[in-house]
Amino acid sequence: GESVGLHLPTLSVQEGDNSIINCAYSNSASDYFIWYKQESGKGPQFIIDIRSNMDKRQGQRVTVLLNKTVKHLSLQIAATQPGDSAVYFCAEKVSGQNFVFGPGTRLSVLP
Amino acid sequence: EAGVVQSPRYKIIEKKQPVAFWCNPISGHNTLYWYRQNLGQGPELLIRYENEEAVDDSQLPKDRFSAERLKGVDSTLKIQPAELGDSAVYLCASSLQGHSYEQYFGPGTRLTVT
Numbered sequence: 001g002e003s004v005g006l007h008l009p010t011l012s013v014q015e016g017d018n019s020i021i022n023c024a025y026s027n028s029a030s031d032y033f034i035w036y037k038q039e040s041g042k043g044p045q046f047i048i049d050i051r052s053n054m055d056k057r058q059g060q061r062v063t064v065l066l067n068k069t070v071k072h073l074s075l076q077i078a079a080t081q082p083g084d085s086a087v088y089f090c091a092e093k094v095s096g097q098n099f100v101f102g103p104g105t106r107l108s109v110l111p
Numbered sequence: 112e113a114g115v116v117q118s119p120r121y122k123i124i125e126k127k128q129p130v131a132f133w134c135n136p137i138s139g140h141n142t143l144y145w146y147r148q149n150l151g152q153g154p155e156l157l158i159r160y161e162n163e164e165a166v167d168d169s170q171l172p173k174d175r176f177s178a179e180r181l182k183g184v185d186s187t188l189k190i191q192p193a194e195l196g197d198s199a200v201y202l203c204a205s206s207l208q209g210h211s212y213e214q215y216f217g218p219g220t221r222l223t224v225t
Binding site: 009031034041042043044046049078083089091093096097098099100101103104 | 115142151152153154155156159161166167190202204206208212213214215216218219
């Protein structure tokens with residue numbers, strides 16, 4: 001069946017370094033993906049999205065890369081800051097307006 | 112602009128008791144979602160509404176869960192009777208269909224069943 005997963009459940013990086021969070025998906029027909037950030041006690045918050053006709057999309061300090069050949073998605077955060085500490089989810093559009101979320105990666109930024 | 116509002120934020124009940132969660136989506140958003148998020152996991156869709164119509168409730172355990180969105184705005188999610196395994200965070204999200212796929216989430220209701 002369809003599933004979205006993450007390679008690493010936790011990631012620790014030094015403040016100022018770049019972070020890379022990975023996500024694997026199983027449905028090769030999926031055409032749209034979103035990365036969400038969830039801080040403690042809050043709901044997920046949209047970060048960036050990408051359509052399957054793109055390989056890369058950049059936002060402010062964030063970049064999403066999509067490799068359809070191996071069904072892999074990554075989120076890169078440049079110059080990671082303490083405020084980036086959170087759980088990050090990739091979400092895969094599976095039908096209509098429905099998305100399947102991965103289990104998440106917890107990013108910890110070390111001082 | 113106010114975000115998605117959910118209440119209560121926390122709820123502790125004994126098993127077999129009923130519980131209800133309330134959600135007020137962002138004004139004008141016609142699509143409303145209820146998710147369940149277990150500890151350390153991603154949100155799992157329970158039900159999706161387009162206006163007042165439940166268009167996808169395939170993941171809703173209908174023997175004990177029910178939801179409604181009578182006027183196509185606010186929504187309630189009910190569990191009766193609650194079981195220990197229902198302990199989770201229940202998230203409500205809304206989006207504007209035809210505008211983007213971005214979902215705006217509320218802070219969630221943390222349910223503990225004892």
